[in-house]
Amino acid sequence: MxxxxxxxxxxxxxxxxxxxxxxxxxxxxxxxxxxxxxxxxxxxxxxxxxxxxxxxxxxxxxxxxxxxxxxxxxxxxxxxxxxxxxxxxxxxxxxxxxxxxxxxxxxxxxxxxxxxxxxxxxxxxxxxxxxxxxxxxxxxxxxxxxxxxxxxxxxxxxxxxxxxxxxxxxxxxxxxxxxxxxxxxxxxxxxxxxxxxxxxxxxxxxxxxRVAESAKLLENIFRSVNIALVNELKVIFDRMGIDVWEVIEAAKTKPFGFMPFYPGPGLGGHCIPLDPFYLSWKAAEHGDWARFIELAGEINTRMPRYVVDKVMRALNDDGKALKGARVVVLGLSYKANIDDDRESPSYEILELLKDSGAVVDYCDPYFPATHKTRRHDLGLVTIPCTAEAFSRYDAIVLSTAHDCFKDPALYERATLVVDTRNVIGPLLAKRRAGAPRLVKA
Incomplete structure (x- = not known):
């Protein structure tokens, strides 16, 4: 020693x-x-x-x-x-x-x-x-x-x-x-x-x-449970006609007793989607069931399906079916401005859209092509990040809030944008006549 x-x-x-x-x-x-x-x-x-x-x-x-x-x-x-x-x-x-x-x-x-x-x-x-x-x-x-x-x-x-x-x-x-x-x-x-x-x-x-192992799990379980909470509230408030993003902005003005978490299309990265289940599995070995962890996982893992359902309903409102529709998903990374796609919900969104009969593409300058993962093998290459390229699609789904997607000019010729990150909404707040219809998901 x-x-x-x-x-x-x-x-x-x-x-x-x-x-x-x-x-x-x-x-x-x-x-x-x-x-x-x-x-x-x-x-x-x-x-x-x-x-x-x-x-x-x-x-x-x-x-x-x-x-x-x-x-x-x-x-x-x-x-x-x-x-x-x-x-x-x-x-x-x-x-x-x-x-x-x-x-x-x-x-x-x-x-x-x-x-x-x-x-x-x-x-x-x-x-x-x-x-x-x-x-x-x-x-x-x-x-x-x-x-x-x-x-x-x-x-x-x-x-x-x-x-x-x-x-x-x-x-x-x-x-x-x-x-x-x-x-x-x-x-x-x-x-x-x-x-x-x-x-x-x-x-x-x-x-x-064991304390060190548990501390890491607590950190990620804390985030998983709170993200699941706002994801569930997103669904509930949407049915009530209330914008969850505006609710969060109002709530976080309280200077104590509140910490903002934000909804999204699902969890990504190596930690938050996976780590909580390590503890719930170990808890079952000891005769206990981590119900909060399991419930949070259930809510978060169904978010990609919620996004696809919103796309389908938005297309229906435009008199179009999801089957045969051209849909592009913006972003493969699990978070903005990085080249890390581990457990990204974008992959599942793309697969669910494809399984529903949509013609799918993606755009992400950090990933010229998709690669085979443990669960996905899409075999796609990115489209250009231009207004002309985006105009060819019946629906645009923003999944990752890369800075490159924050140019309002990109959406001038689009017809429908489904925004899972509340990125495009503020850009189009003062949209002109003929601007794309915006749906938050």
Whole structure:
């Protein structure tokens, strides 16, 4: 322990980061920028080859940061997991998706833990950052390490520290977001906290890995439940002829006791649509049922169908059927101005429209073409973001509030716009005669 703490203190510790995606790559760069030697591990050779060339495949992570890391000779990327044996600290940033029935899929964590176990040696620190249910680190990961004969804290250190990445955000970064750290024992907490303190602005130690795992779930469940609330209110107020966006603007003038959340076409990103179900699944194992979580998930996952229903009704009002109608969806990203489409509701909206007989296209400058995901394979390419291109469609569905979609001139020749983000409405507030009909969804 003293040796590892000394290596951390003098920046001679070698840090390995497994997974070079939206979480792992910025984390690796932050540790390199703090003076550590860093190796990024990934199973995808396209990613590691790009990193070795100094290229970034994530838009909000500039290529200049990657090229500077490579030029420093203190950063490398590899698919060779045998090099884990050289690392003093190993940080695990791999996916934790849901299965077909919303059951947690920890197979990536388990597979990664088995790879680490093959090379685990005395004096190493292993930290899991992938969001998961309480008990994963101290029960499952530790059990995978057990056959090595090494024990924590006598031989190695094991902790959990949840990632808190928000791609594209400018007011907080990997370095400035407070880092929660909890070990499977106090020594592991101390070592992990020391490592993160050497690279990040603030570290928040907690009593155990289970507390750290639970804190991440609470953060995302809080958002999921509140977004579900406003999504449900959106549907109710719409039937009453009340604009939920105006209601929210009025409510948030209260200087205390209220925090605004906003409706949308469904949840996207890796965290909020998935993480709450990790806790509800674990709760059932203990004989409890997380009804708020399940209800929120039910409401949020049906929002794409609500959007498609609004499109169908709006077309009916124009004397058109959804079957055979030309519909374009604006935005594949799950949030504005980023190139991240993980769990984006736009994919389901496109598929539901297609299944209903519509002729579908999309527009998103961040994605020249759709790619195959775990659940979708649309095989589409983006249309140009121009008024002329938009004029060819019977309906335009705004799903993602990219800045490029906020030019009112884009909709001058459109006939029907279905706005799920309250973006186009304000643009067309003073619309001229002949401007498109606007429907909020």
């Amino acid at each position: 003293r040796t590892l703490l000394t290596h951390i203190s003098n920046r001679s510790a070698h840090v390995g980061v497994i997974g070079q995606g939206y979480v792992g790559l910025p984390l690796a760069l932050v540790f390199r920028e703090a003076g550590f030697r860093v190796t990024g591990f990934d199973v995808d050779p396209k990613k590691t080859d790009a990193l070795r060339r100094g290229e970034s495949y994530i838009k909000h992570i500039g290529a200049e940061r990657v090229s500077a890391a490579v030029a420093s000779k203190q950063f490398d990327a590899t698919t060779n997991f045998d090099l884990l044996a050289e690392c003093d600290a190993i940080l695990v940033c791999v996916p934790t998706p849901l299965g077909l029935h919303r059951e947690p899929d920890n197979s990536y964590i388990h597979r990664t833990a088995r790879e680490i176990a093959k090379r685990l040696r005395k004096g190493q620190l292993v930290v899991v950052e992938s969001t998961t249910y309480p008990g994963t680190t101290d029960e499952e990961v530790q059990a995978i390490f057990a056959p090595t004969g090494l024990r924590t804290p006598d031989d190695y250190f094991l902790a959990f520290s949840p990632e808190r990445e928000d791609p594209g955000r400018k007011d907080f970064s990997t370095k400035s977001i407070p880092k929660v750290v909890g070990g499977v024992n106090s020594a592991s907490t101390e070592v992990a906290a020391a490592l993160y303190s050497a690279a990040l602005d603030r570290v928040v130690p907690v009593s155990s890995s």
